[in-house]
Amino acid sequence: MSKGAEEIAKAAKSAFEASQLVSSQERSDVLLAVKAELSRQKELILEANKKDMEAAQAQVAAGSLSASLVKRLDLSSGDKWDSMLQGVVDVSKLPDPLGRVTYSIALDDGLELYRVTCPIGVLLIIFEARPEVVINIASLAIKSGNAAILKGGKESLHSTTALANCVRTALSQSRLPDDYIQVVQTREEISQLLEQDKYIDLVIPRGSNALVSHIQHSTRIPVMGHADGLCTVFLDESADPTKATRVVVDSKINYPAACNSAEILVIHSSVLDTVWPKVAEALVSAKVELRCDERTLAAIPSSVSHSGLVKSASPSDFATEFLSLIMAVKAVDTFEEAVAFINAHSSHHTDSIVTESTPNASSFCRSVDSAGTFVNASTRFADGLRYGFGTEVGISTGRTHARGPVGLEGLTIYKYMLKSGGEGGHIVGEFGTGSGKKSYKHEAIVGRLPF
Incomplete structure (x- = not known):
């Protein structure tokens, strides 16, 4: 029974x-x-x-x-x-x-x-x-x-x-x-x-x-x-083409069914005609279906657009955890617009920026409200084993x-342990502000738990 x-x-x-x-x-x-x-x-x-x-x-x-x-x-x-x-x-x-x-x-x-x-x-x-x-x-x-x-x-x-x-x-x-x-x-x-x-x-x-x-x-x-892993990679205006290609492709294809694979690619408009075509070609070569907004679609070379793997994006594509070889692509005009878009569409799991700008890297890591914010690195690094935890229960997107x-x-959590070594023990009644009352010392102790 x-x-x-x-x-x-x-x-x-x-x-x-x-x-x-x-x-x-x-x-x-x-x-x-x-x-x-x-x-x-x-x-x-x-x-x-x-x-x-x-x-x-x-x-x-x-x-x-x-x-x-x-x-x-x-x-x-x-x-x-x-x-x-x-x-x-x-x-x-x-x-x-x-x-x-x-x-x-x-x-x-x-x-x-x-x-x-x-x-x-x-x-x-x-x-x-x-x-x-x-x-x-x-x-x-x-x-x-x-x-x-x-x-x-x-x-x-x-x-x-x-x-x-x-x-x-x-x-x-x-x-x-x-x-x-x-x-x-x-x-x-x-x-x-x-x-x-x-x-x-x-x-x-x-x-x-x-x-x-x-x-x-x-x-x-x-x-x-x-919960879900709606992870994003952002290519800013200083993105290196080689880094961009390597990071985006790995983030998407290394294990598409994982919660830390990238589902959204955000691209600064200044690199639509330079970095984006190279990244698009690499993604399509890896059999990734691209669901592009109007501007990223227009910037794709004809050799790539005729692959049968490029489509127009719908609004729902930017809120979907595909868990497969599909990626939604969005163009933005400013760094601030990118951050706002990511914070609005991310599941607050892991998001990455590809940049050569130290100020942008710093701002991204601080302003993107996710459990993991990466610079020039694949979102697939978000994993307990890779972090040195041995393994993990999962990836929390909450704020506990x-x-x-x-x-x-x-x-683990914690508990407070209080130990008196006084001859008669300690009582709260001995402490206070009146005559004959003791004040708390509140002095730091160096060393390990003594019991």
Whole structure:
């Protein structure tokens, strides 16, 4: 008999509470055990993934699933499998994010206050398509001291089950409870889990804006949103043609189905007849469909415009996450117009400028309101693995304590620890402004937590 939502949530909270004295080394050892189990079960996992892929491809043929979702589903594509395993190892080697003193002060002789990093608690993570997210999040949760309940998309059912079994096997060999990482499968379970604010501390939806919005309106639990990636590259009036071509093409074609691939290209009107034709030719050579506004369309060479890959843009193209080889293109007359356009159309994920102007680079990074603002670099660099986080839960476009790729640090919060070394302890009644009252010292303390 399967567990009910309240039982699942309660088990996660109990597992979290029981895990707090498990050492950092033990947590890292669990991650290495996860990696070993994944390697041992590789054939079974890829066979399960093949079942999901076949079912997904049938849905694509029937018109009920997008091809980009199928690409995200495939564990065998490129170096995805090896990257998943390397991510586990990388997380295991990262410094312990817990117990770090971020503020320390003496309130009085022998009365010391410390702000110390600690886990958030029980995480409910809901994601679409990518089965490797099970391992990414389980690794981060284990290392950061958080229990987690995971829900993948129905299209990855076989894959996520096989991966979750590896995690559970590794947990069974440690002091961490078996229910420290749990996987649920149905939408009904999620609806009920969203009501468990007594036991679940944070919900992290990773998927479309529709998914994030639905979750935010369906729960009293705090939500850290991981939504669409409407990323933009802006070519300013000083853009170098070679840099522009390399950055734009990589931002679009390196992995079009990723949330950090560029969907919009904004071009300063002064380079429409110089830089833009070279970039357009390179994009079309890479089989990218260009949806251009009137001015960028007029500036495209005839050899490119006759490729069958150039079309007139509609307003909706500048608000669409294509997740495929399609790019919307817009011309602007000023730097300020570009920034205003990006802030109005971006999903506040990652945006990049190609420029030789240091003032423009500085202004862009400060005035574009996104989690990542890049200079002369592909938007595809927006990734926890590339940032040195080992892996990530996702990329937050919100304004909570975590923004951009959310790794270990994003899964921690802090608590205040106050320690009295006084003979009779300390009481507030001894402090004040009257006669015989003590004043607070508020002197900085240098050193580590003394207990």
